[in-house]
Amino acid sequence: MTAKAQRVAWLGPILAWVVLLFATAAVAWLGVGASGGLRFGGALALAALMLGTLAFGLVGVGRNPALLRLVAGAAFLFLALMFFLSFADLMTRLR
Amino acid sequence: MTDAAAPIDHAEPRSRSVIAGSYLDSEGGGLSEWLLTTDHKRIALLYAVMITAFFFIGGAAATLMRLELVSPAGHFLTDDEYNRVFTLHGIIMVWFFLVPLIPATFGNFFLPLMIGAPDVAFPKLNLMSWYLTLIGGLCVLAALLMGGVDTGWTFYPPYSTAFSNSNVALAVLGVIIAGFGTIATGVNFVATTHTLRAPGMTWFRLPLFVWTVYATSLVMILATPVLAITLMLVAADRLFGLPVFDGFRGGDPLLFQHLFWFYSHPAVYIMILPAMGVVTEIITCFARRRVFGYAMMVYAVLAIAIIGFAVWGHHMFVSGQSVFANLVFSFLSFIVAVPSAIKVFNWTATLYRGQITFEAPMLYALGFVGLFTIGGLTGLFLASVPIDIQVTGTYFVVAHFHYVMVGGAVSAYFAGLHFWWPKITGRLYSEAWARFAAVLMFFGFNFTFFPQFILGYLGMPRRYHTYPAEFQPWNVMSSTGAVVLAAAYALPLFYLVWSCFYGKISPADPWHAKGLEWRTSSPPPKRNFLRTPVVTEEPYDYHDPGAAPQAEARPVDAARLAAVAPRPIGGAHG
């Protein structure tokens, strides 16, 4: 590794950060200004959006080797399994 | 012939100096060079010492229980004492014996050796895992000394959160700490397998033991955190009064069970998968025959590891879980039995047309196949809802999981211990005593646990220390068997320790086995191989694919060559 100073690519992260700040504001607004399905669905959708922005904009998952993306995906797969099977019980109880 | 049939009286003077540069050689640092080591082989031995200690603590608890159960009225222990004893037995045996049993000992010792690596990917993390497990175990022992825990190893709320008058929080803390050690071990092994394989060691040349440790590590990484958070929520209730699972305040105790079994069912696979790997190594070696259906074995291991995450609800058929969920979990539980069945068939088929010998490791391994078959088949009973309703919470379940985890995992541990003992210590043990112990263990085990199947269908509940008199004959039988089993477990302690001092010096490859771990000296040098091995042959190359195995091992002098300077593997097809 040479000690030569190089340019730091900061534009992408800053863009992601701006998106995250706007999303934060939007979530906060949903909490006070909206209600019902819009609040519930909107908050969850924004959570997903923020998570995606963080993962791709700041962590740079998109540039990761396939193996690392597989690892991250596997976590979601097993979480999905946990959610699905637990709710399979909860949602089908007779009373 | 192997050199293993060393008679007991064939004592040689203690001479470690013969084995130049072994990992066992002192560096002059005394005890601290062991307690601060980052050598995976030494860490494996640290684990072995620790789990042996825990095995005897847990075993003592089991002895007390079997003693108490000899009489229906239970004369020796009070209610509370008995509850603490079986809880201790469960916690110690599950988390401080069975979970680290094979992965942390043989996994640590042989995973790097088998893939031709100098160490694991993160040696310091490896040592930290051991300390975490140790600290966790000491927490549990402290909880024991302060009066014990009486919740059962399952920590079901609301009993564990609101009603138990014992040291639940401390025990739970111990389990959580040990859990982080388990996760660290899993991360280490997966990263090692991915990044440190020797040149030529492709995925489908990996020994099956490596595959099973790899799959086990994935299960450790994915399941253990769920246990950690679940038990943290229990601790949060006990310490701070956060009523997450409180049914009287709108929470759901079944939520705890879902989370707990999401970990604890895969935990069974943490125990049994590496056991399957050990047994595969041994059967193929002593049958001198390539593993039947290598690829299928790999897929079966991965399938068990993955599907194993989707079957936890069969622990909850009578818990108040919905009927639909019962059906789904019942279905998935039958499915997960298929890959296990494949493995049993493949082990059997590996014997076909072999050149079989019956040294102690092979006897243990064949015993494993028998006991695991019974354990697996009784799993089908538990997957069937109507039968599960009758036998869950009874001794049938107790018998079933002891067949899988003790008859299975512990037998495999002893098989591996005898198989790799010459490699680990550089010494040969007494073959006659070892064979005797193997046979004794098989019979003692069946004697102890088979009666419990019958007791279970009769309806005798587990965790009872007083019971109706008509159950007594079966209980007496079981307790008698336990005496035999205890003797069989104690025996190796004597002849193996004896061999450390007086055993014959082992050659590098006493069994004429395949696998890179045999291509270095016994015991191995500090960084495993003098030269990085290069792999060019298929796994288990005991005979040419198109030919029959020969009675004589081949290549004859490979072992001796390797002991001096590890040759690059392969090139010598036929």
Next chain:
Amino acid sequence: MNGIPLLPQSASTFAPPTDALYFTLVAVSGVIAFLVFALIVIFSVRYRRGSPAPRGALPPFIQHEFEIGWTIATLFAFLMFFWWAGANQIYQLLPPSNAMEIHVVAKQWMWKIQHSNGVREINVLHAPVDEPIRLDMTSQDVIHSFAVPAFRIKQDILPGRYVESWFRATKSGSFRLYCTQFCGTAHSSMVGSVVIMSKPDFAAWLAGQRAAGDLAGQGRTLFASLGCAGCHTPGGPIHAPDLAGLFGRKVPLADGTFRLVDDAYIRDCILHPHSNPPAGFDPIMPSFKGEVDDGQILALTAYIRSLAPRTGAR
């Protein structure tokens, strides 16, 4: 039953289908286990090292068709068992709509049963034969489990939730009831019995219980007139045991042993209060020997038995 038992009694309509599945599984497992063991033994003998048995490369059909064959065979066998077990489970799912309802309240460490006409009992459940019985159950503290092996039923009972189970007994007699979910100190003693009677007998028993209820009324009068209530009232001036919910429990005694509170113990306490008082109480109760006759003791016992525990739970 003499000798060593192998199978539980079969006393409900669930027992025959469950046993049929069980025996089939035992038979199939036995065959598979035998096959595996026999093959291991045969191969071990035939292919021991140096034996003259012919060897050679495995024929390709063994390597492939066999593997696929036994995988599929196992899969289908297992699916068949799933189908059978699942069908069985669904058949057992819902109680008939005309089922008789009995309420069960589980608590550490006793079973409290209440029949629909108000008759209560503890640790014993009386029910008629050949009649579907629906159990409506809840727990006052931790998770318990209602298990009657002779009926092949078991159901966990959850705090804060109602769960149900049902059975139709096919035999008269007394059958063991266990708690099979670990529930604390006296878990092993949380046992009882289910007494199945013919329909006329059950009707007579139920009527008798109502009479006993009247007996409890006499007992209450006596309890007041003899002055018992002066001390045995919670929060009263004198430290005396609270009798509510006491019957059927195990209590610690001053000498460190435990004693089940039953008819005999209550009789002892009334007549010989100093012989072995319960732990934690001064032996200050006077003996009532000579002041009460046996009939009055029965009435008092019935009254104490009828007292429900005082708890904060709903």
Next chain:
Amino acid sequence: MAEAALASRTPNALREPWSQLSRQREAATLGMWLFLMSEMLFFGALFMAFSFSRALDPAAFAEAARHAEIAYGAANTAVLVTSSLTITIAVRAADAARGKLAARLLAATATLGVAFLVIKGFEYRDDLRHHLFPGHDFALGRNATQIFWAFYWAMTGVHAIHLTVGVVLVLRLFWLVRRGRMSLASPQLEVTSLYWHLVDAFWIVLFPTLYVAARG
């Protein structure tokens, strides 16, 4: 430049058992991702438990969630995403061998982490003043509102512990980089940033679900 001198003074990043730094980095990153996978299951299980409990009584959860202070939550979210930005650029600066910039950004990251904890502390104080800790003097009644608040304390508490660990790790890196005790090529920088992002990600899901979506 000073940075070149700094880089030349730094010790070798290569560790046992590696012979190549690139392989070591690969293993360290993989190891961290595996740990993150584990952590995702850890937090995921917590969210599953929360969703499960909410589904049992959405009305009580909605009532309880209305007492959570969105202003604090939003402010903290902004602080935390900003810290993720600073640590991302810190890693990129280190990759570009700009040690001084990296050190400054690491300091900023740790400061933002501490700021989060301070804000959280004020929020906790308000919550306690309003008797929102489950127990005898709980403000909302003996029902599932207590379950919601049990989750609130458990989840934010677990997050705060993770963040505290993160702050310690980042401060350590800051000190090492600043003193030139660590090579900028060491995988530790990227690995620590991954952990930091994970802690941020947990909060990014926690804030919308716990503070907002649970209001119904």
